Amino acid sequence: MSKKQQYKGKEIVVHFDAERCMHAGLCVRTLPKVFESNAEGPWIHPDAADVDALVALIESCPSGALRYDKESQREQAPQYNSVTVEKDGPLTIHANFTLNGVKADSPRATLCRCGASKNQPYCDDSHSEAGFSDAGELVASNPDDPQESGLLEIKTLKNGPLYLLGPHTIYDASGAVARVCKKSALCRCGATQMSPNCDASHASIDFKAD
Numbered sequence: 001m002s003k004k005q006q007y008k009g010k011e012i013v014v015h016f017d018a019e020r021c022m023h024a025g026l027c028v029r030t031l032p033k034v035f036e037s038n039a040e041g042p043w044i045h046p047d048a049a050d051v052d053a054l055v056a057l058i059e060s061c062p063s064g065a066l067r068y069d070k071e072s073q074r075e076q077a078p079q080y081n082s083v084t085v086e087k088d089g090p091l092t093i094h095a096n097f098t099l100n101g102v103k104a105d106s107p108r109a110t111l112c113r114c115g116a117s118k119n120q121p122y123c124d125d126s127h128s129e130a131g132f133s134d135a136g137e138l139v140a141s142n143p144d145d146p147q148e149s150g151l152l153e154i155k156t157l158k159n160g161p162l163y164l165l166g167p168h169t170i171y172d173a174s175g176a177v178a179r180v181c182k183k184s185a186l187c188r189c190g191a192t193q194m195s196p197n198c199d200a201s202h203a204s205i206d207f208k209a210d
């Protein structure tokens with residue numbers, strides 16, 4: 001089956017990109033009649049639930065693996081860009097963003113921060129197998145600063161961190177605001193001692209990623 005799939009319903013077309021899925025299972029747990037786990041063939045049945053419930057579920061898929069086309073409705077980027085440092089897991093992006101200069105097809109993405117993903121820069125759930133451990137606890141530095149709207153440009157630096165340019169707020173794993181920033185360099189090799197920031201440890205572990 002193709003990695004990029006689309007399923008047409010009466011009112012909505014559901015798109016699924018298998019390479020972006022981090023296998024958190026939210027879809028199959030929340031709407032099991034629509035998202036059929038372990039199906040051998042087509043596994044998404046868009047008409048098996050109320051369309052508003054389906055839209056709400058798709059917009060909560062953290063990785064952006066799910067998105068939709070619907071005539072009268074389009075998913076909006078949030079007012080403020082957020083980056084959440086997940087416990088033992090990826091960076092969850094919810095933002096108006098570009099990745100390496102390309103406008104994202106969804107305002108949602110999960111980006112690898114353990115270094116083990118085989119689908120860099122996206123999370124592919126390799127952190128589980130790799131035993132990546134980081135609590136995602138951050139010391140708040142300026143949580144009360146006003147947030148600003150605008151485009152967030154995310155770039156992957158070769159063999160190094162994610163470079164973020166543009167307004168964004170970094171949340172810790174508990175959902176508390178840690179930092180309101182305009183630029184940051186976030187580790188994606190998993191070796192930093194200053195999580196979530198890059199501390200140049202990527203060089204000492206010979207991290208390789210485009």
Ligand code: SF4
Pocket residue numbers: 020021022023024025026027028060061062063064065066
């Ligand atoms: S990342 Fe999205 S598509 Fe993948 S299991 Fe989770 S909710 Fe479903």
Ligand code: FES
Pocket residue numbers: 159160161162186187188189190191192197198199200201202203
């Ligand atoms: S990317 Fe991990 S320390 Fe720089």
